[in-house]
Amino acid sequence: MMKCYDCMEEGKDSEATCVCITCGKGLCTDHTKELELPVSVGQPPNVERLPNGLPRILCKYCFDQTIEDSFD
Incomplete structure (x- = not known):
């Protein structure tokens, strides 16, 4: 199973x-942002x-990079 990359950097183990x-x-739901x-x-x-x-x-x-680049 794939693990959340951001959780690994924080020392946690999440799918x-x-x-x-x-x-x-790979991300868990706590580390995602949805852009419509x-x-x-x-x-x-x-x-x-x-x-x-x-x-x-x-x-x-x-x-953050997408939003920042869109409004420069």
Whole structure:
């Protein structure tokens, strides 16, 4: 079974429940951040945003870097 990488760095032993889509680290639910990407359909000028986006799971480090890079 895959172990949570961040827990290992803290000296804990937890099973991973997901993988960061950016760096590939195995993570437990305590060490994940969810980023919802908006989804749009249609062709301009008739573009419609769907009510539910695509959930993306990231580790806290990648989440912080993604948010920081997006607003520089």
